Amino acid sequence: MKPLFQTLVAAMQDALQPGEQFTLGFSAEQSQFVRFNHAKVRQAGEVSQASAQLRLIREGRQAEQQVTLSGDTPLDRQRLISALEQLRQTLPLLAVDPYLQLDQSAWHSLSEQAQPLPGLDQVLTLLDREAGDLDLVGIYAAGPICRGFASSFGAFGWHQANSFNFDWSLFHGNGQAVKANYAGQCWDADDFSARLRQAREQLGFLGRPAVTIEPGSYRAYLAPAAMDEIAGMLCWGGFSAQALATGNSALQRLYNGDAQLHPMVSFSEQVSGSLSPAFSDEGSPRLDVPLIQQGKALQRLVSARSAAEFELLANGADSYESPCALSLAPGNLPSEQILERLGTGLYISNLWYLNYSDLPAARMTGLTRFATFWVKNGEIQGPVSTMRFDDSLYSLLGSQLEDLTREREMILSTSTYGQRSTGSSHLPGALVKGLTLTL
Template sequence: MPTSNNQAALFKSLVTWLQSALREPEQFTLSYAAESSAFVRFNHAKVRQAGQVQQASVGFKLINDGRHADLDITLSGDPQTDVQRLSEGLQQLRDTLPLLPPDPYLLLNHNGWQSQNVQDHPLPDTEHVVAQIAQAAEGLDLVGFYAAGPISRGFASSCGAFGWHQANSFNFDFSLFHANGQAVKASYAGHAWSDQGFTSRFAQAREQLEHLGRPLRTLAPGQYRAYLAPAALEEIVGMLCWGGFSAQSIASKSSPLQKLYSGDQSFSPLLSLDEKVSGSLSPAFSGEGYPRSDLALIVAGQAGAQLVSSRSAAEYGLTANGADGGESPSALNMAAGTLPQSEILRQLGTGLYISNLWYLNFSDQPAARLTGMTRFATFWVENGEIQAPVSTMRFDDSAFSLLGSQLEALTAERELLLSASTYSQRATASALLPGALVSRLTLTL
């Protein structure tokens, strides 16, 4: 795989060729995506599969007289071959455009902005990581997946805009299974691998695994104090991102956070949530050709900015701020609280310690009411000490309650959670989240 500089040069050469091949009044946008990834799959704490994926592609949009057509093209890395593929794609789109109607919501960015961000953090040697994992997991039933390497994104337009982004990252997503079939699910991810950081995270999972050996406790439906670990909180916040901050959803009154934006509801003043593009894996520009900057989505419990794509900007008379077509955050950053990690169990006292939530959906979307299951390493705690694992339970509660009136504290430490999705390519979505102590969570069955 070419280096970042070589990839950028190859992308620029395609842009230069495309500019020379255009016929007035044609316009184009060209987005670039590439990765060079190491993948290692573990089962029973042993390496079962290891490999390397190198790939690059462009998303090509041709525009003429309000009409536009799109084509994805896989690149070979050879400049001559890739120009030929782009040339064939250009002809294909030219043949397609006359068959299409004009798009009333097409809103191109005519600014010739420039953006470059290369986060070249040194990644660990894969053999070193495998040795660390094997050593930590000796004697355990570990299933896991490790992915690491640089991810590159680029954008260019006929208006002179050019953006380049590369970020190195790793993500080890794993589960530890007890002989009784119970499991702990955890992850360790970031930009720079730390043996100490991994050892600490793994020790926490291993300690939870030991607790899973105790007899299961079955709870009656009701309301319980609860601590939501960062991975559990991510499930709740992730559901709210399904249209919650979307300008289109808010304008059409289908957002689960409609009451927040109308001023009828609020979250706790402890809660502040940003879309923090700077320093994240996500590029500071969208595939639509708009620069992205940090946005305050929730400010001390109150509604902040909306995510506005170019189509929403055209339809509702708003200003596009770099959101993609789905208008979902991709670099969540929740402000930390003051609860030390060492004090979580003592402050919880008696209640539930919830490591993960699963199968979430809306039970009442306009009320931001969610339902889902506890799963993996959920424990019953009494007097600040873990007593027993808890049988899988269903919860049903409003986010405005959990993260509003019932939110007691957020932890001072936060965990970086990277998307483990590898469908077609590694994802760049991330969430930096604390844990949350809530005074009441409703379990229904």
Template sequence: MREVQSPQSMFAALADDMRAALAPGEAFTLWYSAESSEFIRFNRAKVRQAGRVTQATACLRLIRDERHAKSWIALSGDPAADRARLAEGLRQLREALAQLQPDPYLTLEREPWQRSFADEAAPPDTGHVLARIDEAARGLDLVGIYAAGPLYRGFASSFGAFGWHAAQAFHFDWSLFHANGQAVKADYAGNRWDDDEFAGRFAAARAQLEHLGKPARTLAPGDYRAYLAPAALDEVLGMLSWGGFSARSLAQKESPLQRLYDGAAQLSGMVDMDERASGALAPAFGPEGIPRSDAALVRAGLPVARLVYPRSAREYGLEVNCADAGEAPHALALGAGTLAQADALAALGTGLYIGNLWYLNWSDAPAGRMTGMTRFATFWVEDGRIQAPLGTMRFDDSIYGFLGDHLEALTRERQLRVSSGTYGERQTDSSLLPGALTGRLRLTL
């Protein structure tokens, strides 16, 4: 019987094969991305579709005389077959290099490094998870999708770099529909399933669902107190990640956080933001072989660091701490506050409870002004109690307002937000966020 190799040993063997196959003057990098994922789709609180996806791909790059080319290769998991596929990829890349001109901007990580992280825990027991979902959703109109299983990332190069990352993650994304067609959206994600945590998340969604049956309230455009749940805040910080912390965008005066980094504006003193390279779902290295580092981006509302890719470091005389050319965070954490989440509505008093946002965009990027729409369950609150659901509304405001001068509190509890993206493969991006209470958020329609 053939011995079953671990994903790490299979990847290491492929890297060794590439080193042995190189001709004089050649160098290579090898990126590995794999998953063994279970997907379960729900409709009307019943399992409607279940399946498993096991896949692995490699990105092989060949470098010679400042020329370089890369090829994405689907792997089968059979060592002999994958060895042959990579050998054929190497042959094709050699032919391609003969047709290419040298790249004067080629950036390579030539320093050897070693990084390894492996979460050895078993994924959540599917039967147990399904029983908890069935118990919680009985009698409700629930739609959703559950995904779970290990994610693998690896990198190796002929320059002596080797990285391995194996992480366990699950994500349950669901909506509860009211008879009137309105819905509450919720999710639960992490690397360890906790019955109490799931029960709390589900109970909160169920309580909101009951409020959707009340007559809707219509608000006039204007300024309102608002509580942004972690899911809503995730959308806001996701917008900031589009060039906000990028060294290149800041150097070229194109960052939406330009005024913050230039000293012309600041966020609230309660705001601390970090990029977490260690212990996160994303690997501490990237496809180009660049190690990632922990970075304190904002402290007490003021900028501390920016995300720097090697090309930016060389051009602007900075220190590298970022793994990809997009210079965007992959594991952004916003520091916790002192407000207990259970007291958020009481602290809000009268105003908006915003559970989620979507269709965000910059209305005036240099000024840090963004716009977007409320999504799913947004409620009008009076005296700390939900009074009525609100229809979809648009906000348009500066982050230096609702996360700056007008920010009143951040919650003590933080929520892990894991990317639910599955286009091509499950993603490893995540964020760790509290809820935010702001004294003013501007609604425009």
């Protein structure tokens, strides 16, 4: 894919007229998808696709168009030239963009992470050995993902990374399920087997009599997958410069200095070493950004457009100013001591259907769903029926936070809307002294 991208960049440079500038984004993947039911392959296929995002700029005006690419270089070059002509006709009809700000530096970035991926036969053999007798439903996706960016100012970025993502659920005969995931860039058969065995063990607990608890505040452990749902909510404008400037961020009070989280809480945008490219869709180099340090707000994510509108310094954020590789620093709780330290309370594997019940207070509501257990004296007693929680981040990761696990889980986005996502999070589990259940 890289030679195709380089050819298209050269074509744009040759076709450019005096006074014009361009940026060219590139996305591609070669993915293998497998769907499972009852731990058997039910559907398998491959997706190979590529597209280019062409933006033309002249005299303060900009217009862009996405072009689907075929892989046939002469044909794709012609498609892009045709798109350029259409943009030229469109530009005079547009108003001058007051917040247009372009990175005019000739930066260069090259990253090719070519770790070998497992053969499908290896995955199927392990799956049959560890879970062949179970009702496993899931999706396995693997393959290289490519991102590119170039501009008429001389900037050039290329990012290619191999990754795999296996997202599955184990269903009990009573209709309850355990949800699990194994994803990354370096396949380890032992880690995969351990993840399957852990899910099988939790499935056994689902067969015990259900435990009924009343609404109230309960001591709880939130596994990394549950923490990922909470972190995902924070990505909805929580760290966005635009949202903070307009009063639409859930972390408004934190960034205003009117509230703080537990000193153990340190969030950062950790692009280095992640699956995401080291450049934004707007054409700026990305650096690691400390967002929250020891419970206090530090930096925010600033796109080029927000930098122009609110007189800030851009730091490589994408146009939507959401973290692409959110990382939460680990704590001191060893994973093998989770149940012992929890004592009596809730073990929550996943949270579901989250939304804000009070945005300014960073208050979230959602459901427990997969594999939530009642624990007594450090031992799992049985599953707890689905319940609704409603609590503030300033409580969960503030006054009520007791510890975070030493071990963290790398969670890759399972989104395949249009294309496989490069988003990820690196999160520990959290032990909290009180989680409020309302229903």
